[in-house]
Amino acid sequence: MGVELTALHWIYVLFILFxxxxxxxxxxxxxxxxxxxxxxAITATGSLSGSVSSIFTSFIFAITELLSTILVISIIVAMSRTLTATGINDVMISPFARFIRTPALAYxxxxxxxxxxxWFFWPSPAVALMGAVLLPVAIRVGLPALGVAMAMNLFGHGIALSGDFIIQxxxxxxxxxxxLPVGDVISASVPLVIVMGAVTTITAFFxxxxxxxxxxxxxxxxxANNSPSALQADSSNAQMLSLNQKRFFALLIPLLFAADVAAMFVLDLQGxxxxALVGGTSIFILLIITLAAHRNKGLEKTTSYLIxxxxxxxxxxxxxxxxxxxFYLGDSGFTQMIGDYLPKGSHGIVNDLGIGLASVVPLSKEVGAITLTAVGVITGLDGSGFSGISLAGSIANLFAAAIGTGAATLTALGQxxxxxxxxxxxxxxxxxxxxxICNVDAFELARRNLLPVTIGLxxxxxVAMFLI
Structure with a gap:
């Protein structure tokens, strides 16, 4: 087998199943x-105090790894609050309303x-940014509110969030x-995101x-009811900026983010x-809009939006x-969280399990692809989408080690x-x-999405079986 599986490995597998x-x-x-x-930790070290400390250390390690991600999303949400409060989002989206003349064009x-x-704001803030403006237009041309919700949902929370190419x-x-490097997973996810997005949205449209x-x-x-949603109610904001100021910012913001995307390609910026580039730009936008809109209270409102x-x-x-x-314990995080207690010759818990699995069970790329999709579906049941993708990545690593190829594709498929x-x-x-935002029942929306998403998966x- 080439590697010794110890109690640490079996405990890890057991808790994955749990x-x-x-x-x-x-x-x-x-x-x-x-x-x-x-x-x-206690199995590896035999120390009660060290094991209790390892819990806290593991949290620090995870937060350190995730901090840039948490920070950029927090900043983007803070910025989106300013755009909604000042009405800039209305001006940004209103030019697109003139193109919506039929239900198909609306969708x-x-x-x-x-x-x-x-891609730039994340889906939940994006719903608030555009929903209140385009929903009435879509309904006027004959697309029901449920159809609008499906379009926003499948394209935003589906295509954009599953690829997450900009915020990453x-x-x-x-x-x-x-x-794996972030760039490898992003590259591997592109064909899968395109296939999943195209199949799902076209099926839903028909x-x-x-x-x-x-x-x-x-x-x-x-x-759901006849009252306007909370997000729609928020859009009736005070006139803090003149129309010309709103137009200026509505033009400036897309230009700044377009410059970010160009810089990513030219300077080969990833991960x-x-x-950092998107986050810094968002802070800059937040500051200038808040100061322009709130004037003397701009300093205090900046803090309020950030909170x-x-x-x-x-x-x-x-x-x-x-x-x-x-799940960071399964790879390089083990040594930093607990210490150098892995068996001699170990390549990390997950890699060891993959090598061991390959020697016992003849795994194929088809089995790997089906398993990763199933793991992704199961982990998504908590309603976060994010809490389980570490598990998907960990199991993808395990299967790739067993199959000998396809780590990035399997990881992207689970994601x-x-x-x-x-x-x-x-x-x-x-x-x-x-x-x-569309004032529809969430359970009815889920029921409508079920068939298109299932076919897409x-x-x-x-497709992933052929790419591995």
Whole structure:
């Protein structure tokens, strides 16, 4: 076999199974992850005090690894709050309203615009940025609110978030867990994101057209109540900026982010460097808009918006930290969290398991692809999409070590499956932003998304088998 599997390896496998079981039962996995870290630490060191300390050390390690991701998302959300409060988002999106003349144009225009904005702002803030402006236009040309919600949901929380090419939060998590460079995972995810996105959105479009034609999808379908949503209510803001100022900022912001993208290509910026560029630009935008809009109160409002952003960031990533801490134990994080206690000749717990598995079970790329899709689906059931992708990356590393190839593709496949399920397209409690802005029932939205997303996952898994 070439490597000795010890109690550490079996405890790690056991807790992976526990985590999957708890996710299937829709229970929180934080306690399980902490117990796993403690048990692995005490087995490795034999020291009670050292094992208790390892829990805290593992959290520090995970937060350190994730800090740039948490920070950039917090800043982007803070910036989006300023755009919503000042009405700049209305001006940014309103020119696109003139292109929406039919239900089909409404679906594709809203979807593609949502995807592009979500690459830079993340989907939940993007919903607030554009939903209130384009929803009435779409309804006026005959696309029901449920169809608008599906378009925003599938293109934003599906395509944009599963690839996450600009902010790179998702590939950072999966790449770290799989022990791969971020750029490799992003490159491998491009064909999978394209296939998944195309199959799902086209299928959803034809189902919407069919149901509109036979009367199953009408303006009243899925409507939650008759009151405006909270996000729509927020859009009626005070006139803090003149129309010319709003137009200036509405033009400046896309130009600045376009310059960021150009700089990424020209300077070959990836991972942390790309994240830092987007984050710095977002801070700059936040500052100038807040000072221009709030004038004398600009200093205090800047802090207020940042606090809102950080609250959002840590609320989203709070459940991720213990899970990521556990899965970092499977690779290079073990030595930094616990110490040099791995068996002699070990290449890390996950790599050891992969080598051991390869010597016992003849694994194929087909089995690996199906398993990673299943793991992604299961881990997405918690409604986060992000809390389980470390597990997907870790298992992808394990299978790639066993098969001998395809680490980046398997990692990307697990990431795509987890985020499409849990990031906001199927799990009802993850659908709330799009459902709220469109004033539709989240469970009805999930039911409508089920068939397109399922077909997309099947096709994408088959494509991945050929890419491994």
């Amino acid at each position: 985590i999957i079981c708890f996710m299937v039962m829709r229970r929180d996995t934080t306690l399980v992850c902490i117990a796993g870290i403690f048990l692995i 594709w225009t809203i979807g593609i615009l949502m995807m592009v904005i979500s 939060a998702a590939p950072k998590l999966t790449a770290d867990a799989a022990g 189902l919407i057209k069919r149901d509109m034609k036979n009367g199953k999808l009408t303006a009243a379908t899925g409507i 942390g460097d790309a994240t 809102e952003g950080f609250q959002f960031g840590f609320r989203v990533f709070g459940p991720v930290i213990p899970i990521a801490a556990f 795509v499956a987890a985020i499409w399920i849990g990031g906001g397209t199927l799990v009802p409690w993850a659908l709330i932003p799009a459902a709220a 099947v096709v994408t898994t088959i």
